[in-house]
Amino acid sequence: MYETLKQKLGERASDAPMERALYSRDLAPVPSLVVESLFRTMPDLVVRPANDDEIADVMRTAHRKSIPVTPRAGGSTVYFNSVPVKGGIVMDLNLIQGVVDLNENAMTVKVRAATTFEALESWLNKHGMACQSMPSSAPVATVGGWLNTMGYGIGSLKYGSLASQVRSIDVVLPDGRKKHLTRVSNPSIRDYGGSDGTLGIVTQIELDVRKQSPMAHYLVHVQDARQTGAVMNALCSRGTLPYHMHFADAPYLHSLGALGYSLGNIADGSLVAVDFEGAESELARAKCSVEDVVGSNADLSLLPEDMADMEWNERFRAIRIKRGGPSLLGAEMTLPTFRLTVYLDDIRESGKRFGFEPLIYGHACPNHHVTVMTVFTADETKTLPYIINLSLVKKIHDAGRRNGGVPYGTGLWNTPYLHRIVEKKELENMRKLKSNVDPSGIMNPGKTYRAPFLFNRPGFAIGNNVLAEVRRLVRIKG
Ligand SMILES: Cc1cc2nc3c(=O)[nH]c(=O)nc-3n(C[C@H](O)[C@H](O)[C@H](O)COP(=O)(O)OP(=O)(O)OC[C@H]3O[C@@H](n4cnc5c(N)ncnc54)[C@H](O)[C@@H]3O)c2cc1C
Known part of the structure; x- marks a missing residue:
């Protein structure tokens, strides 16, 4: 099967170990001891389709043979969102780029999914227009990648999440069919917002824009x-x-x-x-x-x-700030702005108790909410202390939870907090939609819908709490 794809795509399909290794991680430094004992992050094949037909062809083949497909664009996420956990194919979408059409009357732009925000903004600026919002990773983050994550960043306070600015999307479904989706279609754009590449490949997006202004x-x-x-x-x-x-x-x-x-x-x-x-x-x-x-x-x-x-x-x-690291560990959460003070008090208390210094940065979201990133410096080169330090991430999540916070983003590493991210009923609906759209579960398996077995409550909670206490008593740093 992989041979057929290699023949069809030529140089744009690779099973070279070095190349595959590049796709087996993201920006989060997680020790291989943790990753390799739990997941198969090394893809078997990396493909770089150049158009929708090639994407559809890869998806049809993967669908027939039940092979996992993990979409990847800028790769700028940190929850292993675009890292495979069951091997299979990584689909690098970076050739799916460019602005298709600007409609100045409707104030919309049609853009290919793997166009970076920086590229889109620079193109729009030449026409007196601008993106309504963009992530602070705009130089590498793509429009499709941001739609598939939470979509709040610079400009969201005024213009809302990216999903709320999208008028339509073109998708290749997991079985290879192409579909044009709108706000009222079934599935709808809303379903794709934050879906982590689990519902198909988004190839084109029609997006609201604004006039460039002082x-x-x-x-x-x-x-x-x-x-x-x-x-x-x-x-x-x-x-x-x-x-x-x-x-x-x-x-x-x-x-x-x-x-x-x-x-x-x-x-x-x-x-x-x-x-x-x-x-x-x-x-x-x-x-x-x-x-x-x-x-x-x-x-x-x-x-x-x-x-x-x-x-x-x-x-x-x-x-x-990562330059002070060498690594940063932490968590990002959205909480009501009026709870920020108590959160800051709470997390400082936690920091004192567990011996870490929280560094806090955040941005305002609509409806008087704030997305707060709480990090502390760590050293990934010291494997054991680093693994023990991972338990503090849960302490940060717990402080957020106590103050009305909801983890920002899911991917793989936040699946243990799924019950905090979505209500039970909403999770049931998401799972129902997933099994309708992707019955054989080939799209980015292991993400978003349930935690892997070893990350299930209460084992995850107990394990992390014990590690954090051990860290506190033995005064482990680093
Ligand atoms: C310095 C820095 C600043 C950041 N600032 C922000 C911020 O302000 N706001 C924010 O929300 N995030 C932020 N992030 C996180 C991340 O950069 C964004 O979520 C970004 O939009 C991801 O885009 P990407 O192209 O890198 O996607 P990737 O990391 O490649 O993929 C993200 C997810 O989308 C899926 N995917 C990607 N493209 C497609 C597609 N075309 N079709 C289907 N699925 C797809 C992948 O499978 C994966 O699940 C930041 C990260 C860094 C390092």
Whole structure:
């Protein structure tokens, strides 16, 4: 079977061990001791189809022989979303690129799925248009990849999740049939949002765009970090909704400072960066709102404009803090903004108890929610301490859970938290849809719908809690 695909695709199909090895990991450094004892992450074949017909042909073949297919585009996720766990085929979609059509009246663009956001934005800007939102991994993240994950990032505060901006998609279903899906079709676009490549290959996306417009950036120093959530809520409630807003706490800023990034020079508290876009009149109103919020609270001060501009210009370097690592471990969660203060208190307490320093960064989402990334530095080259440190990830999730937090994204590594991510009824519906669309379960198996056996509750919870206690008692670091 693999030989047939190799003959058909020529150089665009490879079973060379070195090449396959490149597709057996993502950005998360997980020790091979953990991975190899549980999963088969090495694909048997990597294919790079160049068009929808080739994608359909690969899918038909895989469907006939019940071979797993894992779609992969930018590969910029960290939950093994695009890493196979049962071998089979990895479908590298990076040849499925380019803008197809811009409809300036409808304010939509049709784009091939593996176009990166950076490429799309640069193309749109030449036509006076812009993406409504994009992930902070825009230089490598693709439109199809972001639709298949959670889809919140820069601009989502104003324009919502990527799935809410999509008008239609073209998909190749797991059995090789091609389908055009809309918001009201069955399945619908909504089903594909965050589906982790488990329902087929998205090949083209029709997306809302906005007119490119002037922007204004502000950086607010919050002397008492416990006020961060309240300040973010205030900045959202003054009439002009920001385009984007993010915050970083003092330990995060100090770590950046230690790496030579100037924003780290802030002595205490937290920073809230807030960005507006729109007509000049709207920007003038936004300026008044920010000055109003800052002026009404003695704990707040506005930092110089050039610092705010610099923070915006660095928006695609959110994870540069990793350079202090060598590795980062942590968790990302979405929680109500009004719970941010208690979450910050809670996670600091956990940090003290379990001996790690949480570094916290997050961005505002619609409906007064905030996506919070809590990380700590670790060293993947020290395998045993690193594995024990993984237990702290659950401690971060637990602090989030206690404060109304929901893990952001599923992939493989968050499947133990599925019951926290989706309600029971919703999970049942997702599983029903999956078995209708992909009855033989070949699309990206092992992700999104259930945890692998060894990650099942309560074993996972007990195992991690015991490891965290051992770590605390023996004072393991690193
Ligand atoms: C520095 C950094 C910043 C980040 N910032 C953000 C952020 O702001 N917001 C955010 O949500 N995430 C963020 N991420 C995570 C990640 O970059 C995004 O989720 C990104 O959109 C994934 O796109 P990708 O092309 O890399 O997809 P991949 O990692 O290749 O794939 C992601 C998932 O989608 C599936 N998939 C990919 N393409 C297709 C397709 N065409 N059809 C079907 N399935 C497909 C894969 O199987 C996999 O399950 C960040 C990551 C990094 C490293």
